[in-house]
Amino acid sequence: MTLDTEWIQQQLQNIIQAPFTIVPWCPDMMAEGKTADSVIPDRSFVRDNKLYFPFRASAGELAAFVVEARYLTDRERKLVEALLGNMEQVWQNGPQLSDNLIYSEEERMNRFGQWLIQQAANQNREEEVPDELQLRDLLSACMVPILLNGEGTQEGAITYTQLHRLFASYFGGDVLLTPLDEQSWLIMAKTELLLGADDERDKDTESRDADFTESLEEVLTAFSLGLYELIANEWVGVFHLAVSKPSIPLQSLPQELNLLWETIHLGKIFHVTEHIHFSWELHLERLLNRIPKEQRVLFLEQVMKSSVILEDSETMATLDIFFQLDCNVSETAKRLYVHRNTLIYRLDKIKQETGLDVRTFNDAVLVKLYLLLYKVTKRK
Numbered sequence: 001m002t003l004d005t006e007w008i009q010q011q012l013q014n015i016i017q018a019p020f021t022i023v024p025w026c027p028d029m030m031a032e033g034k035t036a037d038s039v040i041p042d043r044s045f046v047r048d049n050k051l052y053f054p055f056r057a058s059a060g061e062l063a064a065f066v067v068e069a070r071y072l073t074d075r076e077r078k079l080v081e082a083l084l085g086n087m088e089q090v091w092q093n094g095p096q097l098s099d100n101l102i103y104s105e106e107e108r109m110n111r112f113g114q115w116l117i118q119q120a121a122n123q124n125r126e127e128e129v130p131d132e133l134q135l136r137d138l139l140s141a142c143m144v145p146i147l148l149n150g151e152g153t154q155e156g157a158i159t160y161t162q163l164h165r166l167f168a169s170y171f172g173g174d175v176l177l178t179p180l181d182e183q184s185w186l187i188m189a190k191t192e193l194l195l196g197a198d199d200e201r202d203k204d205t206e207s208r209d210a211d212f213t214e215s216l217e218e219v220l221t222a223f224s225l226g227l228y229e230l231i232a233n234e235w236v237g238v239f240h241l242a243v244s245k246p247s248i249p250l251q252s253l254p255q256e257l258n259l260l261w262e263t264i265h266l267g268k269i270f271h272v273t274e275h276i277h278f279s280w281e282l283h284l285e286r287l288l289n290r291i292p293k294e295q296r297v298l299f300l301e302q303v304m305k306s307s308v309i310l311e312d313s314e315t316m317a318t319l320d321i322f323f324q325l326d327c328n329v330s331e332t333a334k335r336l337y338v339h340r341n342t343l344i345y346r347l348d349k350i351k352q353e354t355g356l357d358v359r360t361f362n363d364a365v366l367v368k369l370y371l372l373l374y375k376v377t378k379r380k
Contacts, residue, residue, distance in 0.1 A: 018071035147260035
């Protein structure tokens with residue numbers, strides 16, 4: 001049997017997205033003290049800023065696949081070594097070579113993405129992750145799930161390899177990147193990459209208290225802001241991020257994916273000016289979204305004697321900031337860059353037109369509910 005080295009070269013280039021060349025084996029390539037037989041167990045070595053992957057193409061003959069070292073991460077280097085080792089073993093055992101013998105990381109994660117979508121759509125039918133994907137061990141760790149969702153058609157779409165390298169660099173470690181469709185990707189990173197080992201240990205103890213929960217949310221928020229800026233430098237067009245708290249994917253990933261999809265959906269409806277949405281911040285929005293439209297319309301008609309003023313963009317922006325800052329007049333004025341008296345004038349005008357004073361708790365709750373229901377009803 002003869003292996004098609006050009007076919008292997010093409011497969012490597014498709015998988016790694018980097019140019020590989022084939023060179024005949026030369027003893028000068030080997031490191032000092034190496035023999036032809038001792039090279040193969042090492043699988044690869046660097047020389048003159050190039051990575052050499054020795055490969056026994058036929059009995060007693062060696063060749064090498066060569067690529068610039070800068071193109072490959074350590075993880076991709078190991079992947080190439082494993083693929084070539086698998087092919088060599090197949091050649092020695094004698095079966096015919098087929099496309100099924102070589103699965104790229106992208107192909108594997110594509111398969112996982114399709115399986116995951118099916119599971120998310122059929123929550124009543126629980127199935128285990130297929131063995132051939134070899135993901136169960138990885139999915140048994142506590143991880144932070146993040147959904148990346150683009151809007152519209154992206155020209156010059158970013159590739160799987162580009163995104164994976166981008167995320168691995170930002171997280172400072174390996175991540176699982178799962179394509180869901182042309183515009184959606186599920187990103188999963190081990191919790192310790194975000195929180196550190198100490199925080200991870202604390203999380204697993206029963207003594208965890210509210211202080212840890214707050215710090216967890218703060219860390220995830222800050223991390224997500226940085227991730228958004230990183231993606232924005234590479235992504236063409238508008239995109240959103242949905243972030244959930246750490247969980248063990250093997251136990252709850254289909255449910256987590258549905259939660260992230262819902263978080264994206266609710267974020268777009270209720271917070272149209274934002275592009276990062278956190279599942280733990282949308283409890284009220286999630287509840288209101290489930291109210292039938294007829295009930296929402298009835299509430300809107302009954303609670304407000306006049307809603308004209310609330311259709312003004314400046315008033316809406318003022319109220320959004322006012323509620324975000326816990327109805328603090330001074331802080332809201334600073335955030336809006338207006339004088340405190342100017343803000344008070346706006347709030348008095350709202351009271352005059354609607355009969356509701358948002359500086360009091362009960363009226364503030366009613367106006368907050370009104371704004372949220374108005375947003376979801378207007379867009380449906």
